[in-house]
Amino acid sequence: MSASKNPRWVGGNRVELLENGEQYYPRVFEAIRDARREVVIETFILFEDKVGQELHAVLREAALRGVKVDVMVDGFGSPSLSSAFIEGLTSAGVRVRVFDPGKRLFGKRLNYFRRMHRKIVVVDGVTAFVGGLNFSADHLLDFGPMAKQDYAVALQGPIVEEIHHFVLREIAVGGKGASWFRRRLKVTEHHAIEPEGTAEALFVTRDNRRHTNDIERHYRAAIRSARERIVIANAYFFPGYRLIKEMRRAGRRGVAVHLILQGEPDMPFVKVAASMLYHHLLHAGVHIHEYIDRPLHGKVALVDDQWSTVGSSNLDPLSLSLNLEANVIVRSREFNHVLWDKLHDLMENSCRQVQTSDLTEWSAWRLVRSFFIFHLLRWYPAWVGWLPRHVPRLEPLGKQGPRGGSTQTDVA
Known part of the structure; x- marks a missing residue:
């Protein structure tokens, strides 16, 4: 199929x-x-x-x-x-x-x-x-x-x-x-x-079968091309190493990278998984906003003032490497601005921004955990292919x- x-x-x-x-x-x-x-x-x-x-x-x-x-x-x-x-x-x-x-x-x-x-x-x-x-x-x-x-x-x-x-x-x-x-x-x-x-x-x-990474590939290409802003609102966030790397590179070259993630998740492990990546992202200049009004289920993103996507794909191993998904990618300034207005309102009025001061200090356990998370992300989707x-x-x-x-x- x-x-x-x-x-x-x-x-x-x-x-x-x-x-x-x-x-x-x-x-x-x-x-x-x-x-x-x-x-x-x-x-x-x-x-x-x-x-x-x-x-x-x-x-x-x-x-x-x-x-x-x-x-x-x-x-x-x-x-x-x-x-x-x-x-x-x-x-x-x-x-x-x-x-x-x-x-x-x-x-x-x-x-x-x-x-x-x-x-x-x-x-x-x-x-x-x-x-x-x-x-x-x-x-x-x-x-x-x-x-x-x-x-x-x-x-x-x-x-x-x-x-x-x-x-x-x-x-x-x-x-x-x-x-x-x-x-x-x-x-x-x-x-x-x-x-x-x-x-x-x-x-x-x-x-x-033939389209195993098409959605992720389009995300990475759009992030690489970003010059001004990236906004990603995604319910289940635990992407692979290459996607994380592109976000960090964008943040370091001065692009305003904003992630809107779940602050009041429908499943507690969702926030735990995403928070394991906060150190890596915040220290690269990525802004993290936790949506706190209720559970976030959206899977949308925009880059600069023209590229946008809306669809079913989360940025986690299930959506990026296992499930059957469908997104529409749009090139339109008008649509991009409509989506920006919605997401900007969310960030301003319905989110709690995570600061580096909110994170616990680095410890031996956090260093060990960070090492394993890095290699988990580094080698997926290869390990996902072992699943049934x-x-x-x-x-x-x-x-x-x-x-x-x-x-x-x-x-x-």
Whole structure:
């Protein structure tokens, strides 16, 4: 499963930043309600909460009026969807597939590695949404103190064709392979997508075959090119040695490097892992801001006044070396400035900046720990390759109608 062999820059796009579920879900649900031909969704998490139920309703409605609807969820991220939920979709004609469901041992999920972590929605081949938001109520502010801060983009223009072909190719693995993919492209109304804006965009994915480090490679290239500022807001931060080295070099040559990391994490080990790198970064002039309003779930960055990225990829071993991820990279001053305004506001009003005086003094234990961390980062992703490497599969769920054919009724 992989994207096109050589992702390319595509001009003429309209790119809109969406912040949190309050902006994201209404736009996605509205697009699905307006769909005339096709809806394709890939998501790591789909829960049966109020967000999942609303998605369920709009997808059923679309399928019942003749729209082709395909949904792919991850077997680890969405492990407990009920038969009633699945059958409510498939009975209306929605195709539902699970990525690598895996087996449980004593009720525990063991399929931790090489997950389908992408979050993509494509409607009618002309509108796409890419970002970090799942379909779950914890992306809404009324969820409470653990509501997540996150971002996505709404896209229109020629880049949508790239994303559309990608998602069709991915779900074909669970259908009838290449012949199914070609037939689907013929059946789907196809026409050249007219320019909708002025932004250049690049759709970049990571997989475990031909695109093993594409997202990280684009991050490193952008950081190397930086002359004025770099801002990275990332939920799970423990990047490899080469990415850390580029950040330190940028800081030392006078670039204003800002990291926005979790200060109130959803998982405590996240902050512990990131804090192990604070000495190395702060002493190179990198500014570290811990977001303290609630858990940070965003995966966004900008460089200087033109380059930006929004997507699903964290900067940790899982995202950079194991999971299937998707980011959109944008070259646009207008979009860059919109993202800068959002992130600058976060740094000024919702973050605690870490100072060198906040860190404990160097000790024998810290020196030993620093040595091991250095070599851990130095040799990953090589050591990550030793982790279980299986051939992931897609399995159809539910008793699907004429467009489907599966008899499986439960999500593993």
